[in-house]
Amino acid sequence: MVAIRLARAGFKSILFEKRPRIGLPVRCGEATGNRTELARFLPIDEKWISADINAARLIAPGGRILERSLPGIGVVLDRGRFDQALADLARTAGAEVRPDNEVIDLIEENGSVAGVRVRDHASGRSYQVRAAVTVGADGIECSVGRRAGLTRHLGLADIHSAFQYLIEADDLPLDTIEFYTGRSIAPGGYAWVFPKGPGLANVGLGIQPSPAGVASPQELLDRFVAGRYPGARIRATVAGGTSGTKPLKTMVADGLLLVGEAAHQNNPLSGGGIMNALEGAALAADVLAEALSRGDTGARALEPYNRHWARTVGSSIHKNARLRKFFYQLSDHELDDLAAVLQGFTHRSGDNVQDYAEILKNALMKVPGLVWKARKLLW
Amino acid sequence: MVTPERLVLEAGRCLSCAACPAVCHSGALNLAGLILEIDLELCDNCLSCIAACPVRALRLENNAKTDTDRS
Numbered sequence: 001m002v003a004i005r006l007a008r009a010g011f012k013s014i015l016f017e018k019r020p021r022i023g024l025p026v027r028c029g030e031a032t033g034n035r036t037e038l039a040r041f042l043p044i045d046e047k048w049i050s051a052d053i054n055a056a057r058l059i060a061p062g063g064r065i066l067e068r069s070l071p072g073i074g075v076v077l078d079r080g081r082f083d084q085a086l087a088d089l090a091r092t093a094g095a096e097v098r099p100d101n102e103v104i105d106l107i108e109e110n111g112s113v114a115g116v117r118v119r120d121h122a123s124g125r126s127y128q129v130r131a132a133v134t135v136g137a138d139g140i141e142c143s144v145g146r147r148a149g150l151t152r153h154l155g156l157a158d159i160h161s162a163f164q165y166l167i168e169a170d171d172l173p174l175d176t177i178e179f180y181t182g183r184s185i186a187p188g189g190y191a192w193v194f195p196k197g198p199g200l201a202n203v204g205l206g207i208q209p210s211p212a213g214v215a216s217p218q219e220l221l222d223r224f225v226a227g228r229y230p231g232a233r234i235r236a237t238v239a240g241g242t243s244g245t246k247p248l249k250t251m252v253a254d255g256l257l258l259v260g261e262a263a264h265q266n267n268p269l270s271g272g273g274i275m276n277a278l279e280g281a282a283l284a285a286d287v288l289a290e291a292l293s294r295g296d297t298g299a300r301a302l303e304p305y306n307r308h309w310a311r312t313v314g315s316s317i318h319k320n321a322r323l324r325k326f327f328y329q330l331s332d333h334e335l336d337d338l339a340a341v342l343q344g345f346t347h348r349s350g351d352n353v354q355d356y357a358e359i360l361k362n363a364l365m366k367v368p369g370l371v372w373k374a375r376k377l378l379w
Numbered sequence: 380m381v382t383p384e385r386l387v388l389e390a391g392r393c394l395s396c397a398a399c400p401a402v403c404h405s406g407a408l409n410l411a412g413l414i415l416e417i418d419l420e421l422c423d424n425c426l427s428c429i430a431a432c433p434v435r436a437l438r439l440e441n442n443a444k445t446d447t448d449r450s
Contacts (some may be wrong), residue, residue, distance in 0.1 A: 018412050020433040027396055027411075102412060121412045140401040141410060151405045156430055161398050163433040209402075210431040217433040241398030 001041060001086065001260060001278055002135050005285030007093035011292055014129060015087070015095055016118055018102035018138075023083025023097070027139075027240035029164060029195045029202055030077045031177055032274040038075070041278045042089060048081040051195040054175040060339035061182030061332035074177075076194045076202070077274070103359055106134065106147050106256075111300070113148060113255035133288060133297040134256050137281070140241050142262040148253050156209050158245035160189050160271050163217035166206025166236040169229045172201040180205075180224070181335050187213070188328045191224055203229065206242060206271055208328060242271035246321040247314045252302035259284050265313065269320040271325065276313055283308055323360065334370060341366045384439040386429075388415055391404050392436035399428035400438060 003013040019025075022274050031053065035044055053074040058066040087097050098118075105117040107128060115130035135336045136144030140159075145151040178193040185191050188208025205221050208212070215223075218239075225232055243264050251263040259265065266273025287305040291297045330338070341363045364374040383435045386407075393415055400415075401406040407421035408428060 018410075020412065025395065071390065095419055098416070105444070119411075139397065141397045143409070146406075153427075154401050156402060159398065159402055159431060161431050161433045211426045211430045213430060216435045233445065235392065237398035239394040239398070241401050241431060241433075243401075 001283035002137065002285045002288070003090040003095040003097075004042075004086065004093050005091060005282065006288060006292075007095040009285075009289045011289070013090070013095040015037060015090055015097045015129075016101045016103050016116070016290050017087075017099045018121070020100045020121070022097070022099055023080040026079045026236075026238055028077075028079045028238070028274070029162075029194055029204055029271070030079045030196075031202075032074055032077060032272065034072050034074050038278075041282060042086065048078045048085055049075050049199075050078050050197050050276060051076040052175055053177050053195070055177075057173075057176055057178045057321070058339070059178065059180045060336050060344075061185070062336040062339075064336060064343065065340045066339060066343055067176075076177075076196055099264060102137070103144060104276075105142065106192065111254060113253060118149050132255070132292060133302075135284065136256065136262045136289070137256040137260050137277075139261045140243055142258070143249075144206040144256070144264040145258045145262050148256050149260075150250060150253055150256070150258060151248055152235075154241075154243060154245065158212075158243065159209065160206035160242045160244050161209040161217050162189075162206035162240050162242060162271070163221050164238040165221065165232075165234045166196060166238070167201055167203050167225065167229060168199055168235055169232040170199065170203070171229070172199060182332050184332075185224055186220060191221070200235070202238075202240065203232075208244075242266060244268040244271070244274070244321070244324050247310070247317050248295060250299075250306055251309065252305055254298045257284055257288065257302055257305060265309075265317070267320050268317060269324045276317075279313055280309065283312075311327055314371075327360075330370070330373075334367075336372065337367050338363060383442055384421055384424055385442050386417055387438055387440040388417060389436050389438070390415075392434050394434060394436075395424065396433060398431040398433060402427040402431045 003015045007013045009259050054071045055069050065194045091097050100121045102119045103116045106113050107115040113134050117128050119126045138144050142151050173195050180191040186205040186207050189206040191205035195205050207217055243261055244263055248264050251258045259280045260277035261273050265276045284305055291301040345359050345363055364370050395413040397410050400410055405421045405423055407418045409416045
């Protein structure tokens with residue numbers, strides 16, 4: 001998205017992708033915001049939309065079901081095609097796209113990032129590209145940000161380890177997304193069912209990993225699918241990790257800027273990050289276009305990116321990082337108590353579903369045993 | 380320093396998902412394209428990558444074990 005917008009603004013852009021094919025293998029649950037939100041960033045193409053989401057269902061550990069009709073709340077993407085569409089738009093705008101080319105190091109001059117060293121996997125050749133600014137959009141690995149000292153490795157408490165199948169089965173929801181909670185299903189996380197078209201769904205789960213963990217996400221998912229969808233046919237497997245931590249203190253350095261999960265821009269509670277990444281990239285492109293026009297890509301010139309992000313999406317990420325710490329350490333019994341109270345909330349009309357963090361906070365106030373645990377969230 | 384155990388990748392299980400390099404504090408793991416590279420000189424057997432791997436593709440193995448032992 002940054003390359004698209006900068007190329008459209010007339011700046012020469014090169015996009016390096018270390019994988020041989022853009023967007024593949026998919027590492028994503030693929031559920032995201034609605035068509036209107038997506039259309040702010042690129043024209044909707046039915047080729048990369050797998051299903052519309054019109055309802056959500058939360059299943060508590062004891063089996064209580066919270067369900068709500070949410071017409072047009074989101075879509076489930078075909079992420080491989082979506083990423084390829086973004087790359088095509090970048091090419092059309094004038095950017096150069098180089099798959100199978102991996103950024104292996106940064107060129108640093110006088111304390112500023114002056115470009116990148118790249119390895120072409122096909123030829124084995126390494127080369128340098130000098131640039132006025134480098135944008136790190138390399139996801140959870142964030143090797144660019146780590147090399148620049150903007151971020152470091154994630155602790156096990158700050159990551160969700162996830163596994164997903166694309167399954168084919170008879171009784172899958174058509175336009176309802178489902179979330180399953182409970183320590184036996186997904187300790188420190190949740191399981192999901194996201195529709196992918198008639199008879200197809202992404203069924204996955206993410207957990208907070210632990211060296212003492214007895215079961216891997218794959219083993220837990222095998223158990224879940226066997227119990228919930230016996231006889232399901234597995235069409236594809238997806239694995240990945242998602243960052244579950246608060247925003248970076250700074251996403252910029254002299255000659256460098258980070259976007260997407262590389263900048264911890266995904267929602268730490270849900271793990272979702274597509275809309276936030278698009279939002280971050282659009283903001284980054286605006287700030288970069290201004291900085292490049294003035295010929296100054298120093299950290300101070302890029303600072304408005306930090307400021308605007310902190311005032312907008314960044315503040316919700318902070319809130320959700322705190323919620324994540326609280327929510328995923330609840331016992332099954334506590335989750336059931338919370339679900340009982342939430343059922344009253346979800347049946348009330350007029351709630352803004354986007355404010356689910358607020359709804360959760362209000363519900364917590366009504367569960368006596370959880371108020372003390374949640375005090376850092378509430379006050 | 381020779382440690383009694385070393386990190387081993389079961390390449391057939393790895394899905395190149397990048398969860399392991401994300402939690403590697405020593406920089407011993409790098410996903411080069413779709414291939415996971417392990418620098419055993421940097422690895423200090425902290426186990427984080429083993430815990431983070433969704434498919435149990437990584438494990439510690441006794442250094443003394445040979446390829447013949449494993450087969």
